[in-house]
Amino acid sequence: MTALGARLGEGLRLLLGRRSYEGILGYWNTQDSPFTPALNNADKYVASRTLHEPLRWPNSTLLRGDASEAVARLRQEPGKDIHVMGSGELIQTLVRHDLIDEYLLLVHPLVLGTGRRLFADGTPPTRLRLIDRAASSTGVLIATYQPDRA
Secondary structure, eight states, rough: OOOHOOOOTOOOEEEEHHHHHHHHHHHHHHHOOOOOHHHHOOOOOEOOOOOOOSSSTTTEEOOOOHHHHHHHHHHHHSSSSSEEOOOOOHHHHHHHHHHOOOOEEOSSSSSOSSOOSSSSOOOOOOOEEEEEEEETTOOOOEEEEEEEOO
């Protein structure tokens, strides 16, 4: 997937919830992949009430206090864009506080029939504007949206 690969190659600031942080760490540190060095070198910010420093993955920082307030402060710092991988509960918090500037959604050609919804009940209505789209060779649709705040 060139769209995702290009973003990983830019140098990253990642925002992760605890479960995503532990799952991604556990998986990618066992892989021989071009994504592994990019993820290891990325600055990682972890929203968690249960983890304690020092965190095991290089370049990881534990966000303290309220996640939405910590992310709002982080957004004010200079640096590259902040990307969220997985972390559904964290995304819900960010949506409620209007802290998401762009959605990169990957739609896989697979129907599971169950699972967590990205936009759960109670998510505030948000109009999104399509700014880019592509399809991978395996049929994954890659759609980039921005909130239409007008």
